[in-house]
Amino acid sequence: MTTAAATVALPRRVNPVEALRHTFTLAWRSLVQLKHNPLELLDLSIQPIMFVVLFTYVFGGAISGSTGDYLMFALPGIIVQNAIFASVTTGVGLNSDLTKGVFDRLRSLPIARSAPLAGRILADTVKQVWSIALILGLGVILGFRIHGGVQGVLGAFVLLLVFSLAVSWIAVLVGLLASEPEKVQIFAFVVVFPLTFTSNAFVPTDTMPGWLQKWVDINPVTILADAVRGLLSGGAAATYVVQSLLWAVAIAAVFAPIAVRAFKRRV
Amino acid sequence: MNEQTTHAIVAEGLIKRFGDTTALDGVDLAVRRGTVLGLLGPNGAGKTTAVRILATLLKPDAGRASVGGYDVVRDAHQVRRLIGLTGQYASVDETLTGIENLILIGRLLGLSRAEARGRGRELLAEFRLDDAANKPAKAYSGGMRRRLDLAASLVGRPQVLYLDEPTTGLDPRSRNEMWDIVRDLVSDGVTVLLTTQYLEEADLLAEEIVVIDHGRVIATGTPDELKSRVGAQTLAVRPKHAVDAPIVQSIVAQVAGRAPEAQGGLLTVPVTDPAVLPAVVRRLDEAEVPIGELALRGSSLDEVFLALTGHRAEDRTEDQNEPERIPA
Incomplete structure (x- = not known):
């Protein structure tokens, strides 16, 4: 092959402003999907509503003596559980793009390599905000009292989003490695379900066996639930917030590099 | 350039x-x-x-x-x-x-x-x-x-x-x-x-x-x-009686200019000239060989491969070309 000057002069790379625009465009795409996939919107809305209503009225009296007291205890836990479940959807969506060929189409375009992933995470963050606001709003209607003020609420949102972002790296990794979207969902069920239930998200720990309490105390879900409780109720939160952030950093530090490497191998 | x-x-x-x-x-x-x-x-x-x-x-x-x-x-x-x-x-x-x-x-x-x-x-x-x-x-x-x-x-x-x-x-x-x-x-x-x-x-x-x-x-x-290398079309002939296979084989080989491939009683050969078909019909008629099947159809990928490599394509693909059959 003879070497010759290229026939057209084209930019070599994507500049950061363009990369950001690609990310926003792809986030738009993920959100428009909701319009056509009412099931996903249902997943984002009905499921949290169901959890709040069922837990409050079915378990509330038995666990806390009254539904009102239980709501004060359990609503932050339900928010945390929902946020962790929701971050798994990042992996499901990513996997579906990979297996259905959408990802290859995007990769054949002259866009920032990070945009498909960043766009998805951005869209999922918007969905997170929606779910958290929905549960919190419903809780308030049913009798949950916020004593933490605007700062407390904002703090809880930010903390939940930061933690979810860290967890979504695990989801991204699973999404990149799984052969089909259903397997990502199975992962979510098998790992996330027990993880969130072996915490103090829904039930105070004192009736649990001692060995389980030991685990529950160090379970990051417990710590995050306590942090969100503290922030929303205006109680002691600082220690739990710091511990939650440390957990988030630790999860991200372990999984983000592995996930990014797996991602780059496919980009 | x-x-x-x-x-x-x-x-x-x-x-x-x-x-x-x-x-x-x-x-x-x-x-x-x-x-x-x-x-x-x-x-x-x-x-x-x-x-x-x-x-x-x-x-x-x-x-x-x-x-x-x-x-x-x-x-x-x-x-x-x-x-x-x-x-x-x-x-x-x-x-x-x-x-x-x-x-x-x-x-x-x-x-x-x-x-x-x-x-x-x-x-x-x-x-x-x-x-x-x-x-x-x-x-x-x-x-x-x-x-x-x-x-x-x-x-x-x-x-x-x-x-x-x-x-x-x-x-x-x-x-x-x-x-x-x-x-x-x-x-x-x-x-x-x-x-x-x-x-x-x-x-x-x-x-x-x-x-x-x-x-x-x-x-x-x-x-x-x-x-022109592999033949655009394929001539397929099946003698009514298996005993006639050698005669049919030699007639087809003479007319088409190369030896046909035999598979399950069906003889196929790539051809470039469509005039081969009437020629084969005439020769078979002269030889009074009863024929079960006779067709000229577009070569399948399989046949192209056979002509080029001597082996069939391993991943068989369905043949999209409908054979133009003439009643024998």
Whole structure:
């Protein structure tokens, strides 16, 4: 092959402003999907509503003596559980793009390599905000009292989003490695379900066996639930917030590099 | 003029391995600007791997390739500005509508919202998808879906278009529509690399055909050159009584000029001249050999392979050519 000057002069790379625009465009795409996939919107809305209503009225009296007291205890836990479940959807969506060929189409375009992933995470963050606001709003209607003020609420949102972002790296990794979207969902069920239930998200720990309490105390879900409780109720939160952030950093530090490497191998 | 200016795509010695399997084993390709190159081969021959490398989706283990003068590995970003990709694996988003898919790609390519919508509408109209513009892609029929996939790859007006098996699984009408679209694109100056399992498709669309098998190029030439080598059509004769096989075999060999292949009582031989058929009929009649089946049909990929390599394509593909049977 003879070497010759290229026939057209084209930019070599994507500049950061363009990369950001690609990310926003792809986030738009993920959100428009909701319009056509009412099931996903249902997943984002009905499921949290169901959890709040069922837990409050079915378990509330038995666990806390009254539904009102239980709501004060359990609503932050339900928010945390929902946020962790929701971050798994990042992996499901990513996997579906990979297996259905959408990802290859995007990769054949002259866009920032990070945009498909960043766009998805951005869209999922918007969905997170929606779910958290929905549960919190419903809780308030049913009798949950916020004593933490605007700062407390904002703090809880930010903390939940930061933690979810860290967890979504695990989801991204699973999404990149799984052969089909259903397997990502199975992962979510098998790992996330027990993880969130072996915490103090829904039930105070004192009736649990001692060995389980030991685990529950160090379970990051417990710590995050306590942090969100503290922030929303205006109680002691600082220690739990710091511990939650440390957990988030630790999860991200372990999984983000592995996930990014797996991602780059496919980009 | 050197290869870079006359050719839109140049690949040299491409090698790609996946674990123990060698998908590409030193493939050379050159596609002249504004022409169609047909990459012909059975499933698993390496066609898709070659396209994925040329579309910057895969890095070759060895060898190099350039598109529009840009190296597919080193200058991948520039290559992506020049290409459009349509294939089973480069899909539109099923959950979005036709127009949303095209707007998405237009926006990613830097068009304004209005421009992206305008370009999307233009393409949908061109591909007769305007009625389905607001339906999600998953509700499209097979033919519509392929047209949308193709429209999506044309948003950025690519100079080089990869069509990976664009008509596999389509009904004859949709296939004809797809062929018309490809012809229009080429008349607009687009360079096309088309992969196919159908000799007929490559023959109709391509100026040049490259036949690959087991990751190697086994033949290159214009459709006419290839057909004169392997026979565009196949003559198939089945004697009514198996005992007549040797006589039929010798008659066919004499008329067709080469020994027929026998498989389960059916004798087949590639032929270039259709006059062979009446000649064979006459000779068989003179020899008073009763015939169970006699047909002249377009050569299948299998037969092309047999003629070129002496073995059949290992991944058998269904033969799309309806035999023109004459009553025996």
